[in-house]
Amino acid sequence: MVFLLGLASHPAHAQDANSPGTNATGTTSSSETAGNVQEGTAAQSARQIVDPGPFFAAPMGSQHLFGDWGGIQPWLLKHGIHLLAAVNEEFAGNVTGGKQRAYSDAGQVGVEMDVDWDKLAGIPSFWTHTIIVNGHGDNVSRNFGDQIAGVQEIYGARGNVVAHLVAMWGESAFYHNRIDISAGWIPPGSFFAASPLFCDFMNVAICGNPAPDKYTPGTRDWPSGNLGVVARVMPTPTTYIMGALFAVSPHSFNGGISGWSWAQSGLGKLSTPVELGWLPSFGRNKLVGHYKLGYSYDNSRYPDQYSDMYGGSYQLSGLPARNITGQNNLWIQGDQMLIRNGDGQTNGLILLAGAMYSDGRIVAMRDHTWAGMIETGKAWGRPLDTVGIMWQHFDMSHTVALQQEMSQALGQPYIANQWGTVYGVQSHENTYELFYSMHVARATAVQPDFQYIQRPDATTTFHDAAVLGVQITSVL
Numbered sequence: 216m217v218f219l220l221g222l223a224s225h226p227a228h229a230q231d232a233n234s235p236g237t238n239a240t241g242t243t244s245s246s247e248t249a250g251n252v253q254e255g256t257a258a259q260s261a262r263q264i265v266d267p268g269p270f271f272a273a274p275m276g277s278q279h280l281f282g283d284w285g286g287i288q289p290w291l292l293k294h295g296i297h298l299l300a301a302v303n304e305e306f307a308g309n310v311t312g313g314k315q316r317a318y319s320d321a322g323q324v325g326v327e328m329d330v331d332w333d334k335l336a337g338i339p340s341f342w343t344h345t346i347i348v349n350g351h352g353d354n355v356s357r358n359f360g361d362q363i364a365g366v367q368e369i370y371g372a373r374g375n376v377v378a379h380l381v382a383m384w385g386e387s388a389f390y391h392n393r394i395d396i397s398a399g400w401i402p403p404g405s406f407f408a409a410s411p412l413f414c415d416f417m418n419v420a421i422c423g424n425p426a427p428d429k430y431t432p433g434t435r436d437w438p439s440g441n442l443g444v445v446a447r448v449m450p451t452p453t454t455y456i457m458g459a460l461f462a463v464s465p466h467s468f469n470g471g472i473s474g475w476s477w478a479q480s481g482l483g484k485l486s487t488p489v490e491l492g493w494l495p496s497f498g499r500n501k502l503v504g505h506y507k508l509g510y511s512y513d514n515s516r517y518p519d520q521y522s523d524m525y526g527g528s529y530q531l532s533g534l535p536a537r538n539i540t541g542q543n544n545l546w547i548q549g550d551q552m553l554i555r556n557g558d559g560q561t562n563g564l565i566l567l568a569g570a571m572y573s574d575g576r577i578v579a580m581r582d583h584t585w586a587g588m589i590e591t592g593k594a595w596g597r598p599l600d601t602v603g604i605m606w607q608h609f610d611m612s613h614t615v616a617l618q619q620e621m622s623q624a625l626g627q628p629y630i631a632n633q634w635g636t637v638y639g640v641q642s643h644e645n646t647y648e649l650f651y652s653m654h655v656a657r658a659t660a661v662q663p664d665f666q667y668i669q670r671p672d673a674t675t676t677f678h679d680a681a682v683l684g685v686q687i688t689s690v691l
Contacts (some may be wrong), residue, residue: 404436
């Protein structure tokens with residue numbers, strides 16, 4: 216299936232004829248098309264079964280900065296071993312607004328290994344996936360006073376450790392790839408509400424997986440994983456139903472700060488996301504789209520952000536906050552290619568939009584709405600370049616605003632929430648992003664980036680911030 220290094224480290228999505236396509240949930244796939252036709256067990260009666268292609272995706276195809284590694288890559292691929300190493304560096308600083316002028320360099324080095332055990336050991340339709348990263352730096356947004364929509368996708372959740380485990384799971388497919396089961400240490404947000412287009416953009420509120428879902432314990436995304444199992448069923452080649460069970464960690468870092476401590480205490484509760492998807496392809500140019508509707512429920516108990524057991528302010532009464540059983544998240548999203556510029560599932564003019572809702576009694580951000588556009592560079596003679604623009608809107612919850620107003624009334628410091636330090640009564644925030652990704656060498660891109668943050672930290676405490684940045688990515 217994933218690709219996570221591909222999603223997080225390679226913004227240029229223009230593809231040539233040898234590049235991978237896109238699989239059932241919109242992630243990069245090694246299958247040529249979503250409509251491969253294979254003869255099933257009833258081939259003797261000339262009956263054909265449409266195979267949607269494997270859920271597993273070989274990361275980034277065959278493009279590497281250092282070519283085939285002196286012949287090593289072809290040998291590995293022949294034996295079913297897909298090995299990828301990638302570097303991602305992001306530099307950003309605000310030139311106006313915010314709490315202060317600030318600058319940050321944040322980045323990661325990642326290694327992904329996907330093994331096709333049919334080729335390696337004759338075990339059909341079985342793959343394993345492992346992703347390890349080494350991260351450094353911090354998001355500059357924290358330094359200029361915005362905790363809501365970090366302008367750099369790389370931030371401190373990697374723990375600044377030598378080898379942070381992101382994912383390690385096994386996957387098996389059945390009935391001509393119509394049924395796919397994955398189990399192990401899995402980032403939930405990389406299966407649910409996922410898109411390979413999100414990490415064309417540098418802002419972490421959309422890259423990897425949209426907020427607020429990825430900041431809730433039951434559905435944390437990259438670079439965090441959860442113990443769990445995911446099942447995907449495709450009734451037709453263009454529709455899927457996907458569901459999962461994930462153990463919910465009550466700790467700040469799933470698997471500890473390194474990601475390797477799977478046997479954490481307090482793992483008795485479960486998160487159950489479900490997603491429905493439609494994957495149309497229109498016209499002779501195969502203008503592909505991905506449309507998704509999802510819901511997740513976490514049966515853990517969480518404290519109300521404002522109320523005590525009697526419904527009044529727990530800050531005022533001095534009583535403990537009341538506990539709420541069950542947390543709900545809902546999302547709807549889609550992307551649609553309007554003009555095709557060449558081969559490849561993302562090579563063209565694409566519109567994308569979506570919205571995500573979370574339980575505002577528990578989560579400080581109630582909802583997140585986004586809309587954007589991506590275009591590859593064939594029209595101006597740079598077919599491997601990509602340009603994109605994105606608008607995002609965030610509404611903070613009414614409950615957390617009541618809590619913050621009570622802090623003001625009592626003369627107490629604001630209480631930090633899932634996003635971090637609070638600088639005022641939070642209501643809403645808008646971000647605008649424009650990038651141009653330039654293909655400068657094989658599997659390497661340089662991406663200048665501009666972002667404008669309206670109402671940093673969803674308050675009027677600081678002036679709007681303009682941020683200039685650049686991202687450098689290379690698949691080695």
